[in-house]
Amino acid sequence: MKPTPEHNERIAKMTFAAVYPHYVKKVESKGRTVEELHEVMHWLTGFDTKKLQELIDENATFEAFFKNANINPNATLITGVICGYRIEEIENPLTKQVRYLDKLVDELTKGKKMEKILRK
Structure with a gap:
């Protein structure tokens, strides 16, 4: 499935x-913290907890969120399907970055070891 311009x-x-x-609820319900x-x-964006809270308080859009992020160079190693979309086939850079985050959260909830999630 390919994301549409409207998507x-x-x-x-x-x-x-x-x-x-929703991320917090999902990870906590699966025994993660x-x-x-x-x-x-932090691995994906470079944002620490304080900066994440600032972005929440500012009600930042994902566009603003990722505009200020320092995306980890190993993020391109995040592959697979999330929300019906194959990450490596997503052409829109912002949509791809959001799906990277979704995929990492999904891997965390599935019990993967942190070193695998962080592509070490």
Whole structure:
């Protein structure tokens, strides 16, 4: 499945603050911690816990969130299917970055070891 321009626009305008509680609930329901979630987010974006909270407080869109991120060079090693989309086939850079984050959260909830999630 390929994301449409409308899908990409919807992703760009979605706020990180709206999605973050779902990430927390998902990881905690599977026995993982918020600290592990933050470690994964830090690896992908370079944002520490303080910066994540600032972005939540600012109600930053995913477009603003990833505009200021320092994406890990190994993020390109994140492959597979998430939400029905094959990550390596997504052409829109922002949509791809959001799906990277979704995939990392998914791997965390599935019990993968942190060194595998962080592509070490």
